[in-house]
Amino acid sequence: MLPALTMGDPAGIGPELTALAWKASQERNDAFLWIGDPVLLKGLVPVRIVLSPEEAAAVFRDAVPVMPITLPKPVVPGQPDGAMAPGIIGSIEMATRLALEGSVSAVVTNPISKFVLKEAGFGFPGHTEFLASLCGVAGEEIMMLASPRLRVVPVTVHVSLRNALEMLSIQRIVQVGRALAQALRQDFGLAQPRIAVAGLNPHAGEGGVMGMEEQTIIQPAIEALRRDGVDVTGPYPPDTLFTDLARPLYDAALCMYHDQALIPLKTLDMATGVNVTLGLPIIRTSPDHGTAFSIAGKGLATRPACSLR
Numbered sequence: 001m002l003p004a005l006t007m008g009d010p011a012g013i014g015p016e017l018t019a020l021a022w023k024a025s026q027e028r029n030d031a032f033l034w035i036g037d038p039v040l041l042k043g044l045v046p047v048r049i050v051l052s053p054e055e056a057a058a059v060f061r062d063a064v065p066v067m068p069i070t071l072p073k074p075v076v077p078g079q080p081d082g083a084m085a086p087g088i089i090g091s092i093e094m095a096t097r098l099a100l101e102g103s104v105s106a107v108v109t110n111p112i113s114k115f116v117l118k119e120a121g122f123g124f125p126g127h128t129e130f131l132a133s134l135c136g137v138a139g140e141e142i143m144m145l146a147s148p149r150l151r152v153v154p155v156t157v158h159v160s161l162r163n164a165l166e167m168l169s170i171q172r173i174v175q176v177g178r179a180l181a182q183a184l185r186q187d188f189g190l191a192q193p194r195i196a197v198a199g200l201n202p203h204a205g206e207g208g209v210m211g212m213e214e215q216t217i218i219q220p221a222i223e224a225l226r227r228d229g230v231d232v233t234g235p236y237p238p239d240t241l242f243t244d245l246a247r248p249l250y251d252a253a254l255c256m257y258h259d260q261a262l263i264p265l266k267t268l269d270m271a272t273g274v275n276v277t278l279g280l281p282i283i284r285t286s287p288d289h290g291t292a293f294s295i296a297g298k299g300l301a302t303r304p305a306c307s308l309r
Contacts, residue, residue, distance in 0.1 A: 002057055003103035003283075005097040007036030008110025010075040010084055012291030013301040017133050019044035020065045020301065031060035032102060033192065035091045037071045053103045067094065077297025080113050085120030089114055096134045099282040106283035109130070111291045121287065125158035127286065128178050135280050142278040144252070145262060145285055145288055147269035149186075151178050151252040151280070152261035164257040168200070168213065173221035174228075177254055181230045183278045191261070196241060196250035197222055197234030198260060204237045211222075218256075242268070262288075 003019070008014030023046050025032065025154035033056040038047045050056045056065030058225055071087045098104045103260075114126050124130040132141035144153045155176050156164035177195060184193035197218060198204075201211030208215055219237045225232045233250070240246060242264035243255060255261035266271050266288060275286035295301060 002031045002033055003106040004033045004098055004104040005108045006095050006110050007091040009039050009113045009291045011077055011080045012111055012293055013296050014110030016301040027093055031057045033065050035067045036095050038066045038068055040131050052181055078293045079155040080116045082116055082120040085117050097291045113291050122252040131284055134238055140279040144276045144278055145265040146276055147273040150265050152255055152265050154255045154258050154261040155160055156257050157166055170217055170221045174224045177225045179278050180252055192231055194250045195232040196236055198238045198241050198251050198255045199235035200256045204235045
C-alpha cells in the first residue's frame with residue numbers, strides 16, 4: 001500500500017512541495033497518491049487521474065497519480081480564499097476514509113491555514129483535532145513533533161496560553177505520557193523509552209519560589225507514570241532541557257504547552273521536523289511548517305514537505 005497526500009491550502013506551497021516530493025520519490029518508486037485539484041500541479045509535473053489507490057501505484061513512475069477534487073475557481077498563489085475551504089476539507093476527509101478502509105497505508109497532510117478554514121465555518125482548531133474526530137477518537141489525539149535531533153510532545157496544544165494553564169492537570173499529563181511511551185515503543189522501536197518532563201515555570205518553579213505547578217501537578221503525574229513502569233524524569237527547567245548536553249539523555253521531551261515544545265524543535269531542526277499524530281487508528285504525518293503564502297508560486301519551496309514513509 002501507498003500513503004495518501006492531501007492537497008492542503010491550494011494557495012500555499014503544498015502543490016510545489018507535492019511536485020518536489022514526486023521528483024524525489026520517483027526514481028525509488030516510493031509511490032504516493034495525491035488528493036486535490038490536478039490543475040494545481042500542471043506545469044510542475046506530469047499528472048495522471050486515477051480512480052483508486054491501486055491505479056496510483058501503477059502510474060507513479062510516469063506521473064503524479066491524482067484522485068481529483070475540483071476547486072470552484074482558479075487559485076492565486078499566495079492569496080488564500082475561503083471559497084477553497086470545502087475542497088481542502090474534502091481532501092482530508094477522503095484521505096482519512098481511505099486510510100480507515102485500509103486502502104492507503106497512511107495520511108500525509110500538506111499545510112492548511114487555520115484562519116482560512118475558521119472563516120469558512122470549520123469547527124476545529126486544526127488538522128489534529130479534525131482527524132481525531134473523523135477517526136472517532138476525539139480527545140485522544142496527541143501531537144508529536146519528531147526529527148533526528150529531538151522529539152517533543154505538548155500536553156496542551158491548540159489553545160491560548162491562558163487556557164493551556166487552566167487545562168493542565170495530573171490526569172492530562174499522565175494520559176499523554178502513557179500514550180507517548182507506547183508510541184515510542186510501538187512506532188519508534190524503543191524497548192525502554194526515556195521521557196524527560198519539562199517544568200512549567202522558570203527554573204522549574206525553583207522549589208515553589210517561582211510557581212507551585214511543578215509540585216502540585218507535574219511531580220504527582222511523574223510519580224504516577226513511574227508506577228506504570230514508564231522511565232520518566234523531571235521536571236526539568238525548560239531553558240536547559242533542550243541543550244546539546246541534555247538531549248542525548250532522553251528519547252522524547254514531554255512539554256506543558258504548544259510553544260514550549262515547538263520552538264526548540266523548529267529552532268534545532270525545522271528542515272526535517274515531522275508532525276506525527278499519536279492516538280489515531282491510522283498513521284498521520286505532516287510537515288512542521290505552514291502554508292508559506294509569502295513564497296507560494298515563486299519557486300522558493302526547495303524541498304519535499306516531509307518524508308512520505
